[in-house]
Amino acid sequence: MMTTDRELMHRVARGDEPAFTELSNRYSARLLTMAWRLLGNRADAEDAVQRALLRLYTSAKSYRSEWAVSTWLYRITTNVCVDEMRRRRSRSVLQRAAQEDADGQGLLFPWGGGHGGGPAQNLDVQRALDRVPLEARILLALRYVDGLSYRELARVRGITVNTVKSQLARGKSILRTVLQEGGHRQRTAGALTRGAER
Amino acid sequence: MMTRAFPSGDQLENLLVVHFRPVAAGGDLARRVLDRLRDDWDPERFAARIQVEASERGIRTVRPGGRVLPPVSRAAKRMAERARAELHDYLGGRRAFFSVPIDFAGTRPFQRKVLELTHRIPFGETRTYSWIARRIGHPLAVRAVGTALGRNPVPILVPCHRVLRTDGGLGGYAFGLDLKTRLLGLERATPVLEGCATTGIVCRVGCPDAMRMRDDSRVVFASVEDARTVGYRPCRTCRPGAAAGA
Numbered sequence: 491m492m493t494t495d496r497e498l499m500h501r502v503a504r505g506d507e508p509a510f511t512e513l514s515n516r517y518s519a520r521l522l523t524m525a526w527r528l529l530g531n532r533a534d535a536e537d538a539v540q541r542a543l544l545r546l547y548t549s550a551k552s553y554r555s556e557w558a559v560s561t562w563l564y565r566i567t568t569n570v571c572v573d574e575m576r577r578r579r580s581r582s583v584l585q586r587a588a589q590e591d592a593d594g595q596g597l598l599f600p601w602g603g604g605h606g607g608g609p610a611q612n613l614d615v616q617r618a619l620d621r622v623p624l625e626a627r628i629l630l631a632l633r634y635v636d637g638l639s640y641r642e643l644a645r646v647r648g649i650t651v652n653t654v655k656s657q658l659a660r661g662k663s664i665l666r667t668v669l670q671e672g673g674h675r676q677r678t679a680g681a682l683t684r685g686a687e688r
Numbered sequence: 689m690m691t692r693a694f695p696s697g698d699q700l701e702n703l704l705v706v707h708f709r710p711v712a713a714g715g716d717l718a719r720r721v722l723d724r725l726r727d728d729w730d731p732e733r734f735a736a737r738i739q740v741e742a743s744e745r746g747i748r749t750v751r752p753g754g755r756v757l758p759p760v761s762r763a764a765k766r767m768a769e770r771a772r773a774e775l776h777d778y779l780g781g782r783r784a785f786f787s788v789p790i791d792f793a794g795t796r797p798f799q800r801k802v803l804e805l806t807h808r809i810p811f812g813e814t815r816t817y818s819w820i821a822r823r824i825g826h827p828l829a830v831r832a833v834g835t836a837l838g839r840n841p842v843p844i845l846v847p848c849h850r851v852l853r854t855d856g857g858l859g860g861y862a863f864g865l866d867l868k869t870r871l872l873g874l875e876r877a878t879p880v881l882e883g884c885a886t887t888g889i890v891c892r893v894g895c896p897d898a899m900r901m902r903d904d905s906r907v908v909f910a911s912v913e914d915a916r917t918v919g920y921r922p923c924r925t926c927r928p929g930a931a932a933g934a
Contacts, residue, residue, distance in 0.1 A: 511718035518713035527708060539713070541877060543721045552903045562904075569908035573879040576910035577812055615707045624910055625918050634708035648885025648907035649918045657918065662700060669695055669703075 495559035503550040514543055517560065521567050524635045527619070528571045528628065538574055542567040557645075560636070564646045568628055575624060618668035626661030629654060729870060731779040738775055738844075742767035746789035749841045750775070752863050774894075775844060783894030784811045784880040786845050794841065798826075802836040809850045812875040816854045838862055844871070879908040881928055883920045890915040895926035 493509075495516070501509035521542065525535035545566050553562060619627055625647070632638045632646060643654045695703060739756040741749040744763040749756065750771070759765035770788050777783035790807060792800050801824045809815050817837075821830045837848040838860055849871040853859045861868035882898055883890040885905045890912060891898035909915040912922050912929040922929050 507722060510722070514718035514721065515715070518717045519710040522713040522717075523708060523710045526711065536714075536717075540717065540721050540724065543718070544724055547721065547725065549903065554904060557904060565904075565907070569879060569906070572908045572910050576880060577876075579910060580810065580813060612703060612707055615703050619707075623917060624914050630704065631708060634704045635710060647918065648883060648905065653918050665704075666695060666700055669700070 496555055499550060499553055499559050499562075500555075502547060503553060510543075510547055513546075513559070517563055520636050521563065524564075524631045525567060525571050527616075527631050527635075529574060530616075534574065538570045539567060542570045545570070558642070561638075561642050561645050564632055564636070564638070564642075568632070568646060572624070572628065614669060614672055615665075618665045618672070621668050622661045622664050626657040626664075629657050630661050630665075633658065731781075731870075731874065732776070735772075735776040735779040738772065740768040740771045740775075742771065743791045743793070745793070746791035747771045747842055747845055748791050748794060750843055750845055752867075771845065777894060777899075778844070779874070781874060781878045782899070784875075784878055785892055785894055788845065790842055790845060798824075798829075798832065799836040799839065802833055803840060803842075803846050803848075806837065806840075806848055806851060807846045809847055811847075811880060812878070814850045814852050814872070816852055817859060818854050820851060834860065847871075850875075881909045881912065881915070883907045883909055883915050888920050889923050890920045890928055891923040892926045892928045895923055895928075897923055897925045 493512070495513065498509045498513045502513060518539065521539045522532075522535055525538040525542075526532055529535050529538060542563070546563060549566075553559075619630070622630065628647065629643050632643055638646065640651045640654045643658075644651045647654075649657075734752070737753045739749075739751045739754055740747060741756045742759065742764045744761060744767065746767060759768055767788065771786075774783060774786050774788055778786070790803075792803060795803060802820055805820055805823055806815075817833045818827070818830045820837075821827050821833045824833075826832070833851075837851055840846055840848045840862065843849070843862060849861060849868045851859065858865050858868055879893055881890055882893050882901070883906075884898065884901045885907050886902070889897070890909055909920070915922070
């Protein structure tokens with residue numbers, strides 16, 4: 491019989507490294523995908539997941555078994571990703587200031603911009619998601635990477651179930667609008683190209 | 689002609705399911721995390737060695753060990769104790785700002801300008817020596833800026849470790865580049881804004897009110913605005929919305 495997540499977690503709290511490896515392997519693909527879709531590239535996503543797992547290991551003693559291990563892991567990982575998003579925003583404020591600065595020297599931008607693709611990535615969907623406010627985008631990622639319930643989503647982000655529902659609805663409505671606009675532009679561009687061929 | 693709206697509910701569901709389909713992670717993820725753990729640097733032990741000198745007006749020196757003069761008054765003693773406590777929390781990853789004042793009285797005007805500007809570089813961010821030189825109105829004095837920071841009497845509290853070279857190099861650090869790297873890494877791993885899921889209040893990490901928060905109540909936010917959108921309100925003690933940097 492497969493060892494449960496909770497049993498593994500209790501073993502991790504006693505410093506059991508194989509249990510930690512087993513638990514990491516169970517969740518790594520889902521955590522990586524969530525971080526990748528939020529942060530836009532694999533390198534930053536891997537770093538975020540590593541930092542989250544490090545935190546899981548070092549704080550395993552404070553894990554309380556009323557939490558599902560998956561919910562606990564998603565809480566820790568989203569916390570790391572969200573702080574990374576905050577850092578990027580303040581960098582982009584700096585970047586704008588540097589552009590306005592006459593010589594533009596003296597600032598560092600060592601981060602990678604843009605989206606690093608990845609298998610099966612739909613760029614239209616990614617661009618549309620970029621337009622969704624961060625809190626709603628996080629909920630969408632958690633909902634679709636692992637099918638978390640409204641209650642689990644509420645627990646991960648420390649919000650009410652009603653807020654989860656309204657944020658998800660708002661996020662999807664924005665997605666639909668942006669994808670519709672994109673689809674409309676594509677159809678128009680297609681018609682123009684066909685017109686020019688004649 | 690009427691066309692059906694794209695995407696329909698089902699189409700959107702499908703697009704999202706495909707977009708978020710898990711991708712395989714490298715099999716050695718756990719091993720790499722365990723490797724990171726083998727680091728034997730103990731920030732708490734380092735914090736315990738730090739020596740602080742203060743006047744009634746603020747902190748005058750911070751040293752990574754050695755002896756310091758005894759405090760000149762009770763107020764100065766309280767000031768030094770407060771700085772030690774804040775440094776201890778900071779090095780333990782529980783604080784993203786310092787509130788203890790600095791007494792710049794012993795520094796010359798040029799160095800003082802450099803230190804005061806450096807003091808305002810926000811937690812977790814970096815600037816360059818030439819950025820500082822330009823901002824204080826001496827664009828050619830990049831080397832002098834480096835010297836002024838190299839003699840920073842209050843390292844960590846005045847975060848000269850957040851100043852790097854324009855080419856991305858670390859530059860120098862009076863207490864060794866190893867510590868500079870560690871401090872930058874520490875700031876990367878410490879969040880800045882944390883909400884309490886029980887009270888619905890968002891604080892700066894290190895706020896005395898947030899210290900009492902249970903670990904499983906901590907939810908990180910990217911901005912006070914984001915926190916508001918999901919029903920949190922900013923703390924009245926640490927006023928996270930009002931915090932601004934250089």
